[in-house]
Amino acid sequence: MPAETCVSEAAAAILDVAVAGDGEAKRQLVAVDDDDDDDSEPNPYEYRVFFEWLWDYYGCKIDDVTRGPTFRTPGARISPCVEVYSCRVIDLTGGLEWPIDVFGFVAARDGLDRKRNYIFNRPRGDAQTLTAEDPSFVLTGPIRAINCSQRIEFEVDLKVRGKTQSDRDKVLSARYIVYETMGPNCMVGWVRSKARPGKRCSVEVTFAHLAGAVEAAIEVRVVQGSSGFCGRFVARTDGYDDDVVLVDSSNDGSVLAVADDGVIKLTRSVAVVESTGVLKIHAIIARNDSSSSGDDGVGVAAEDHAEFAAQRFESSCRTLDLGFCKMLATVSWSMIPLI
Known part of the structure; x- marks a missing residue:
């Protein structure tokens, strides 16, 4: 091995982490x-x-x-x-x-x-x-x-x-x-x-x-009604109380970006789910456009959720009914590649 590629003990030690708990x-x-x-x-x-x-030989920079x-x-x-x-x-x-x-x-x-x-x-x-x-x-x-x-x-x-x-x-x-x-x-x-x-x-x-998990690639599309809204979309796996935040504009009240085809621009769209588990998608949104009721232009918040049993290769679709609009949540499932 050439001298310039030799790695000191200190280099290897960078990757070794003492764990306490x-x-x-x-x-x-x-x-x-x-x-x-x-x-x-x-x-x-x-x-x-x-x-x-370590990895240059395998073509990984x-x-x-x-x-x-x-x-x-x-x-x-x-x-x-x-x-x-x-x-x-x-x-x-x-x-x-x-x-x-x-x-x-x-x-x-x-x-x-x-x-x-x-x-x-x-x-x-x-x-x-x-x-x-x-x-x-x-x-x-x-x-x-x-x-x-x-x-x-x-x-x-x-x-x-x-x-x-x-x-x-x-x-x-x-x-x-x-x-x-x-x-x-x-x-x-x-x-x-x-x-x-x-x-x-x-x-x-x-x-x-x-x-033992599978991957869930998530898409949410407005299929009926208004797209001028702010809000929060989260995903959760049964057995775990923490939320995977897909997008959240509830703090600043900004309108969520929606493409011409109705697809909501999620800041994050991939989650993992136990292969025998259930993925839950929860939406809480409020109208935020000129057609909203109220002097401030912001309507009453609405919420709905959908549940998806984990799959291996299929796609699953569920409807989210938010009153003034309906959305189609689609989850594309995949197992994890070996390489």
């Missing part, structure tokens, strides 16, 4: 010890060297992005998967104060292809404002199911946009959070959180480990 609580917070990585580097040098040494969703991919099976519920910034320090405008990405790498599967990804011009009251990112992924037959690495590369032209951008976090999917610290069927401290904050990811 009592093994009893349904929710478990695991803090990963901080290290001496230079926060000025988006990808810590040692990790980049290790990754490229560190900046490669995965493809998805995996609908009807040949050579697939029911597999253990991770469902990500939230990602947030905690313990803000290093001279930073709320609110902060954050851009960059958080991505998951799994054993299917080791490529980036973004769960949050924003350019500088579309930075998200985080506050002490709401420090959670608006998740835009994953774009396919996150398989956990092997270890998962959550790659964090986040920056804070300068508030003025003279105030330069600062690195918020450049870290890797590792979840070992097998062994004594693996908690199948439970919701847990893992946090990686850095010099300016900790980034915390909350997720569940499902033992």
Whole structure:
């Protein structure tokens, strides 16, 4: 092996994460010890060297992005998967104060292809404002199911946009959070959180480990009535109390984007479900157009839900009746590909 491709023990140690917990609580917070990585580097040098040494032979570059969703991919099976519920910034320090405008990405790498599967990804011009009251990112992924037959690495590369032209951008976090999917610290069927401290904050990811899952690609289409509404669409798997937020404009009251063919633009459209489980989609919306009743132009909120028994390769459709409009929710099911 050429000398320049050799990897130090420190490089391998970047991927080894000590896990602490009592093994009893349904929710478990695991803090990963901080290290001496230079926060000025988006990808810590040692990790980049290790990754490229290990995966370049298989044609996987560190900046490669995965493809998805995996609908009807040949050579697939029911597999253990991770469902990500939230990602947030905690313990803000290093001279930073709320609110902060954050851009960059958080991505998951799994054993299917080791490529980036973004769960949050924003350019500088579309930075998200985080506050002490709401420090959670608006998740835009994953774009396919996150398989956990092997270890998962959550790659964090986040920056804070300068508030003025003279105030330069600062690195918020450049870290890797590792979840070992097998062994004594693996908690199948439970919701847990893992946090990686850095010099300016900790980034915390909350997720569940499902033992045998299928992928659900979700589409919601307005088929009758008005499309001028704001609201919140969430998905939930029976047995888990946390919501997968598909889109949410309930806080700012903005009108949800609807394409010419009636398809609602979801910020996130992929979930995973136990193969014997049920996916529930819940919609709460309010009219927000000139035809609405009331002096403020906002109508009374309406809500409905639909349930889908998990399938393997089929598509399922259910109607959501919101009074002033009807929607068709379609779930395209797929098992998880082996490669």
